[in-house]
Amino acid sequence: MLHYGEKVWLISDAYLPEHSSGRFPSHESVCLLNTGETDAKVHITLYFEDKEPMTGFKINCLASRTLHVRMDQLTSEDGQSVPVGVPYAILVESDQPIVVQYSRMDTSQPEMALMTTMAYKG
Amino acid sequence: MLHYGEKVWLISDAYLPEHSSGRFPSHESVCLLNTGETDAKVHITLYFEDKEPMTGFKINCLASRTLHVRMDQLTSEDGQSVPVGVPYAILVESDQPIVVQYSRMDTSQPEMALMTTMAYKG
Amino acid sequence: MLHYGEKVWLISDAYLPEHSSGRFPSHESVCLLNTGETDAKVHITLYFEDKEPMTGFKINCLASRTLHVRMDQLTSEDGQSVPVGVPYAILVESDQPIVVQYSRMDTSQPEMALMTTMAYKG
Amino acid sequence: MLHYGEKVWLISDAYLPEHSSGRFPSHESVCLLNTGETDAKVHITLYFEDKEPMTGFKINCLASRTLHVRMDQLTSEDGQSVPVGVPYAILVESDQPIVVQYSRMDTSQPEMALMTTMAYKG
Numbered sequence: 001m002l003h004y005g006e007k008v009w010l011i012s013d014a015y016l017p018e019h020s021s022g023r024f025p026s027h028e029s030v031c032l033l034n035t036g037e038t039d040a041k042v043h044i045t046l047y048f049e050d051k052e053p054m055t056g057f058k059i060n061c062l063a064s065r066t067l068h069v070r071m072d073q074l075t076s077e078d079g080q081s082v083p084v085g086v087p088y089a090i091l092v093e094s095d096q097p098i099v100v101q102y103s104r105m106d107t108s109q110p111e112m113a114l115m116t117t118m119a120y121k122g
Numbered sequence: 123m124l125h126y127g128e129k130v131w132l133i134s135d136a137y138l139p140e141h142s143s144g145r146f147p148s149h150e151s152v153c154l155l156n157t158g159e160t161d162a163k164v165h166i167t168l169y170f171e172d173k174e175p176m177t178g179f180k181i182n183c184l185a186s187r188t189l190h191v192r193m194d195q196l197t198s199e200d201g202q203s204v205p206v207g208v209p210y211a212i213l214v215e216s217d218q219p220i221v222v223q224y225s226r227m228d229t230s231q232p233e234m235a236l237m238t239t240m241a242y243k244g
Numbered sequence: 245m246l247h248y249g250e251k252v253w254l255i256s257d258a259y260l261p262e263h264s265s266g267r268f269p270s271h272e273s274v275c276l277l278n279t280g281e282t283d284a285k286v287h288i289t290l291y292f293e294d295k296e297p298m299t300g301f302k303i304n305c306l307a308s309r310t311l312h313v314r315m316d317q318l319t320s321e322d323g324q325s326v327p328v329g330v331p332y333a334i335l336v337e338s339d340q341p342i343v344v345q346y347s348r349m350d351t352s353q354p355e356m357a358l359m360t361t362m363a364y365k366g
Numbered sequence: 367m368l369h370y371g372e373k374v375w376l377i378s379d380a381y382l383p384e385h386s387s388g389r390f391p392s393h394e395s396v397c398l399l400n401t402g403e404t405d406a407k408v409h410i411t412l413y414f415e416d417k418e419p420m421t422g423f424k425i426n427c428l429a430s431r432t433l434h435v436r437m438d439q440l441t442s443e444d445g446q447s448v449p450v451g452v453p454y455a456i457l458v459e460s461d462q463p464i465v466v467q468y469s470r471m472d473t474s475q476p477e478m479a480l481m482t483t484m485a486y487k488g
Binding site for chain 2: 366
């Protein structure tokens with residue numbers, strides 16, 4: 001099994017909607033895929049329009065596994081959550097090659113909307 | 123006619139919704155395009171968050187043809203289907219260069235939502 | 245002004261929905277951007293799952309212009325249109341560098357769904 | 367901190383919907399991420415199907431910051447706005463490496479639709 005991907009990925013358009021309706025809460029997922037044989041230690045940094053970046057979000061994506069990181073459920077080492085209703089951006093740094101895709105489900109209005117894109121490899 | 127594309131493609135955010143409504147079932151498509159003159163033998167591997175990868179999904183994308191693989195209709199050599207309602211990821215391996223795009227239609231709520239992205243070339 | 249882009253682009257997941265509702269018809273757009281100083285002659289080829297490719301779709305994207313090609317309004321030199329309700333794929337070939345993005349609006353159900361992706365550069 | 371990204375980005379499919387409904391106005395965002403230590407001066411040029419490009423849209427994306435540029439709120443140096451209901455395309459030029467993602471929310475019909483893609487790096 002080859003080890004596909006890159007160690008750095010970026011997402012410029014992140015936003016956690018404030019409102020939800022229907023069957024699903026509005027949410028964002030940063031989806032990691034580790035096809036390699038070594039667990040990946042992943043650090044996530046958040047960038048904002050008007051304040052310093054937030055760091056300390058650490059997760060592991062195990063070997064031969066995917067991990068769909070729900071940004072609304074992520075907490076940093078010092079207990080901070082991702083701010084809601086604020087434009088932000090995401091830097092993903094891994095010690096192993098991984099593949100990163102970003103998706104958002106918005107249920108602010110009664111029906112859902114979806115969007116997705118491969119992240120940009122840094 | 124040139125033979126465009128790559129032999130390895132990855133999709134980190136795959137998910138087969140459990141619910142459907144209206145005219146269309148919720149579904150995902152892994153869309154293959156083979157512009158070359160040789161049929162492509164394609165192997166699909168599925169990665170999960172908490173269990174070993176599933177293999178044995180084999181399809182052919184003929185020369186000068188496209189194939190829009192419906193993940194909800196795909197079965198492996200030993201008769202297994204893609205699990206529903208579970209986050210997963212997809213590795214596409216082909217013996218010929220192809221181009222791979224991933225799309226999802228979600229009709230869990232009465233109206234549909236769509237998303238698409240080119241897969242990541244490995 | 246530099247001349248950005250590539251001469252060959254591919255889109256694996258094309259599909260012209262059969263149904264429409266509300267304010268807008270369901271449609272697909274293949275969006276071309278020519279930032280250069282020379283008009284671009286563009287050939288579009290369509291690939292199908294079970295028949296030979298269709299050729300003969302020719303358009304021009306003028307210098308310093310964009311062109312959002314509506315696939316439901318495109319006709320080939322011999323008067324053929326893009327088939328409706330059939331999975332297909334698209335090859336875009338240009339004699340000048342251009343940038344190609346694909347989008348679909350689906351209004352099959354009362355509300356619309358949108359999806360977009362940069363095409364794959366061949 | 368490394369300085370990720372590129373200095374030139376392109377988006378072929380831009381369109382500011384004329385209609386809105388519900389909680390949110392229809393809008394497009396050109397989302398910039400500057401992970402570097404130097405503020406980025408960014409110039410945006412708009413391309414149209416049938417007229418000369420519009421220039422003079424200048425913005426700054428500060429060091430270690432993101433900026434989600436709302437195209438419906440952007441004005442040029444001579445006070446011009448982005449035309450509504452017209453197909454156009456976008457060239458983003460920065461004096462520092464940045465990462466650019468494009469998203470559209472369309473609320474023309476009562477529920478929203480979303481789409482996103484990484485821009486094409488020039």
